[in-house]
Amino acid sequence: MAVRAGAEAPTVTGSPADRGIALDVHDLRMRYGSTDVLTGVSFTARRGEVLVLLGPNGAGKTTTIEILEGFRMRSAGRVEVLGVDPARGDERWRARLGVVLQSWRDHSRWRVRELLTHLGSFYAPYSADQIRRPWDVEELIEVVGLTEHVDKRVGQLSGGQRRRVDVAIGIVGRPEVLFLDEPTAGFDPAARREFHDLVHRLTDIDDTTILLTTHDLDEAEKLADRILILAGGRIIASGSADELSRRISVDAEVRWSRGGARFVHSTSDATAFVRELLAQHGEEIADLEVRRASLEDTYMALVHEYESGRAGSAARAFEEVAG
Amino acid sequence: MTPTVNPLFVAARAGLSRGRIELRQGFTNAETLWGYFFPSVILLVVMFFLRDSRVPGTDFSLGAQTLPSTLGMTVAFGGLVSMASTLVIEREDGTLLRAKATPNGMLGYLISKITMISGMTLVSVALLLVPGLFLFDGLTLSPGAWVTLVWVLLIGMVATMPIGAVLGSLLSNPRNMALVMLPVMGLIATSGIFYPITALPGWLQGLAQVFPIYWLGLGMRSALLPGAMAAVEIGESWRHLETLLVLGGWAAAGLVLAPVVLRRMARRESGSSVAARREKALQRVT
The missing domain is CATH 3.40.50.300 (P-loop containing nucleotide triphosphate hydrolases)
Known part of the structure; x- marks a missing residue:
């Protein structure tokens, strides 16, 4: 059988x-x-x-x-x-x-x-x-x-x-x-x-x-x-x-003011940057603000990236944001 | 063990109750009530003024002879025009899509429309028949008359409603209802409803006899008029067999065609097709 x-x-x-x-x-x-x-x-x-x-x-x-x-x-x-x-x-x-x-x-x-x-x-x-x-x-x-x-x-x-x-x-x-x-x-x-x-x-x-x-x-x-x-x-x-925000851009935007002047800095490690900033200038720092790319930024970048036919990382799309 | 209920049975019952609810809603709605009473009053007034005219070759009141004819016309109008317009309106406003999104909802929907149109037709027939019996002499309401009235009514509804549903499925929007209304009006004019058909040219008589309206009028006349009045009809007979055959033929054709056309129409329904029609309709309003 x-x-x-x-x-x-x-x-x-x-x-x-x-x-x-x-x-x-x-x-x-x-x-x-x-x-x-x-x-x-x-x-x-x-x-x-x-x-x-x-x-x-x-x-x-x-x-x-x-x-x-x-x-x-x-x-x-x-x-x-x-x-x-x-x-x-x-x-x-x-x-x-x-x-x-x-x-x-x-x-x-x-x-x-x-x-x-x-x-x-x-x-x-x-x-x-x-x-x-x-x-x-x-x-x-x-x-x-x-x-x-x-x-x-x-x-x-x-x-x-x-x-x-x-x-x-x-x-x-x-x-x-x-x-x-x-x-x-x-x-x-x-x-x-x-x-x-x-x-x-x-x-x-x-x-x-x-x-x-x-x-x-x-x-x-x-x-x-x-x-x-x-x-x-x-x-x-x-x-x-x-996840989408992180995927599209590792950069966060840090804003602060010191002695009446306003500053903007774009960084991939906001925490380390702020730590150093405070260590260096201490109480002179005011109006501190850390802003990660919003979903809107991410979305616009992705759609823009898609529509302009570019492949790969869209990090560059944030150059003007970081500017 | 839990009792298993047949979903189709449940949907059919829901359809019946939907039909009843919508019929009841009509009685508290000014527009629908107007739709019931306005044609009945107009028809009764017209027939009242015809009551002293005589059917050619007889001394029978033309008004009394017209009353049963208008009953037949009412059945045909309900089955063809009301059914078609309900379907095309409810397709545009999304009622049909809701039915499609519900399990067995299309079955329930169809049963509800059959219930509702049948109910509306019965009310319209009663609104003509009851006052008519008081206004006109010479109408008979023997048990035999009732039997004839009921079978003509039933086969009339079965012959016209599926065709109405097919017409409603083929129209793209309610603004095109004239495409159904005008031919139906033309057929009413040539089907011997308001005047004996024998007065018309032979070719028109032949054409009218293809369609159900003539036979519905004839069937109703055969129910309510004295037997002697058959003498003024084509072939000097009530031709019950022919009535059955022609109306049965329309019923069979409709019942074969309607499921195919309705299914094709329902298959195309989706949120975006309803939205597109809404867009179009709103553009016309503004």
């Missing part, structure tokens, strides 16, 4: 989803006609991670997120969301995702509670032992801060309140992965801040993986565990805001 004894081949242990990877994108390409929008995007997201896709307009952020949502077919590459190819995702898969859409005037006659109860009911059959679906509507309304508006019609709400309804709809099914495409576009600073608090609350309550797009650097810095910078159809850099 041809039955082989001995060591069996090691069993492959499940899909990436089982290993704690929620999003797995490899060499994603998208082409409309003769225009390449995405030219090889690769990234992964662990479960519970907040990923921000940052990039200039037309960089392909929306296209990327829509492919992951299963709303758009890709041209090439491998994409897995919760271990499933979005192009072949069924309704069971769909029930594990949340998509925050920009509302406009849809459902304007619906009352907030009524709408959330209705949309939530679709998720009930997909309830699991670990995740009870849908979210209890009263609890959800409290989480998104709509308690006072629960009996109002959606059409009567302010822009910021409507956006909360959008978020509530996105998370009513207790998604394992949540997609938000430019969630704060057109927000005033107060509404933006409230929205950021809401996202933080979400990641605290559930171990939700979040992918959001923005072109607001401040937003990316506040929300992201990891930032992916998308330019010209590919990811040109990724990391936390801090």
Whole structure:
């Protein structure tokens, strides 16, 4: 008989989803006609991670997120969301995702509670032992801060309140992965801040993986565990805001004044420089300020570096800052 | 063991409740109420002034003969125009995309629209029929009349709603609704709703008989008018078999075509396509 004894081949242990990877994108390409929008995007997201896709307009952020949502077919590459190819995702898969859409005037006659109860009911059959679906509507309304508006019609709400309804709809099914495409576009600073608090609350309550797009650097810095910078159809850099700053420039800027004169010095080791400065001049030093490159500096440098077609280190892009 | 609920069943039930909720919302909305009452009042007034005119070759009131025809027209109008416009409006405003982002949401959405349009059609029919029975003499409401009325109503809705959904899927934005409205209006004018079709040239009669509006009017007349009134119809008969065949044919064609067209339309929906339409719509407003 041809039955082989001995060591069996090691069993492959499940899909990436089982290993704690929620999003797995490899060499994603998208082409409309003769225009390449995405030219090889690769990234992964662990479960519970907040990923921000940052990039200039037309960089392909929306296209990327829509492919992951299963709303758009890709041209090439491998994409897995919760271990499933979005192009072949069924309704069971769909029930594990949340998509925050920009509302406009849809459902304007619906009352907030009524709408959330209705949309939530679709998720009930997909309830699991670990995740009870849908979210209890009263609890959800409290989480998104709509308690006072629960009996109002959606059409009567302010822009910021409507956006909360959008978020509530996105998370009513207790998604394992949540997609938000430019969630704060057109927000005033107060509404933006409230929205950021809401996202933080979400990641605290559930171990939700979040992918959001923005072109607001401040937003990316506040929300992201990891930032992916998308330019010209590919990811040109990724990391936390801090890592990105360090990667692009080791120089920090030290400013001080002494005897009425102001000084600026650019250095790779700010701590050592300041120590020496104080040792040398002691109490003569005033107005001391150490400033590391902000995410904005980093971002501008990276995009500029990309657009001017230069490879390698972008340290030189900071020459004028250090000047 | 936890009882397993069929998600499709849940979505269908949610769709029914959505249809009921939206129907109820219509009754507290001035615009929708206007949409219910305005056409009914206009039609009743027109028929009231026609009540002393006679159907050519008979001494039957033209107003009384028109009433059942307008019931048929109402069914067709609801299935074709209301269905198409609802779909195209809700595609533009993102309602459909929300359904797409919900598990089995498209099934629920479609069932809700069928429920809502059916409900609206029934209300519109009642708003014509009930006052009409008091205003006009000669209409019969025997048990047999009810049976005919119900089957014509049902097959009429099945024949028109899928076609309406197809038309709504093909239109790119609500500003193009005239592309549906105008042909439907033309068909109403040539389908013997307000005047016996036999007065029209033969080729127009032939054309009108291809479409469901004529047969809906005929079916409703056969339900509510005395049997003798069949004499003024084409072939001097109510032609129930032909009515069934033509409306059944439209129903079959619609039910085959609608899922294909709807699926294709839904597949193209995404956040950016809704945003692009919003942009376009807002540009027109300002």
